[in-house]
Amino acid sequence: MPLHKVIYLSNNTKLYLWKITEDFDVLFSQVKLKDSSLARLETMKSQSHQKGFLAVRMLLQHNDYSDFDLYYDEFGKPHIKPQNCHTKHVEVSISHSNDFSAIAISDQKVGLxxxxxxxxxxxxxxxxxxxxxxxxxxxxxxxxxxxxxxxxxxxxxxxxxxxxxxxxxxxxxxxxxxxxxxxxxxxxxxxxxxxxxxxxxxxxxxxxxxxxxx
Incomplete structure (x- = not known):
């Protein structure tokens, strides 16, 4: 299933929900992953977690980002790299629970x-x-x-x-x-x-x- 819903929390913050109905192979075939993400995916024992991980990348791609734009700091907090010098600073927060993955994208600090x-x-x-x-x-x-x-x-x-x-x-x-x-x-x-x-x-x-x- 494609994007489930976009929720406008404010003028500068949107929440994106992906309802996971696809099997692993379908999701895997539609995302591009950097080597470190592939390695992380392989360590996940639960297919639910694997699909949640991939669905988050689908949401990023929906917003013209990719796994290559996403990185984690030393504390495990996700960040999005600016795509060019003219791009406004972007904050991201990620969550997954069973049948849904979600990301919040904002220009201010956000927790989801x-x-x-x-x-x-x-x-x-x-x-x-x-x-x-x-x-x-x-x-x-x-x-x-x-x-x-x-x-x-x-x-x-x-x-x-x-x-x-x-x-x-x-x-x-x-x-x-x-x-x-x-x-x-x-x-x-x-x-x-x-x-x-x-x-x-x-x-x-x-x-x-x-x-x-x-």
Whole structure:
């Protein structure tokens, strides 16, 4: 299946979703990979991860980039090389979960997380969030909200990417309802406080969360 959806998060930020319905060979035949990416692909034991990896490259190609434009820094954070001296600086964040791959492209720092809705997220919620935020909600609402909170913390971590950041002890989201589609959060770490704006929504049985530095 081609590109599933483009979501306009702001004037300068777009989220691209690819629903993975192709088999591995179809995806592999349509992307060009540098040697290091081929080697990385071969180390992946799960075909789901392999297809997610390739689908991300399909999304890059949709945006006139390629695997050769994508590189990772020493902390594992993805970046896109400027294509020429006239190209504006571009930030990218990547996520994959089961049947979907996603990338967010922006001219500001962005963190993206994509998660499938699962009951397990509520079971492990005490490990990463203030569970009082789940009180008086239905089972379905608890799953959605806990998944958004996990995505908030994961997407903030993707922007900051600093060793020692703890989800429950350093990242705090304001309370929200799922219908809000946005919320603010704060990172308290290394004697510093940093604020973030969050946008979130659902697509089929998945939740996506995008975070931006204030």
């Amino acid at each position: 997380d994509l998660e499938q809705l699962k009951e397990k997220t509520v079971l492990i919620a005490p490990r990463f969030m203030d569970v009082s935020h789940l009180e008086n909600l239905s089972k379905e609402e608890k799953i959605k909200k806990a998944t958004v909170v996990w995505g908030i913390k994961e997407s903030i971590f993707k922007i900051k990417n600093e060793k020692g950041i703890s989800f429950p002890n350093h990242i705090f989201e304001d309370d929200f309802s799922f219908e809000d589609k946005k919320v603010t959060a704060i990172l308290k770490f290394n004697n510093k406080e940093e604020n973030f704006k969050i946008q979130f929504d659902s697509e089929e049985d998945y939740i996506f969360v995008c975070c931006f530095e204030e």
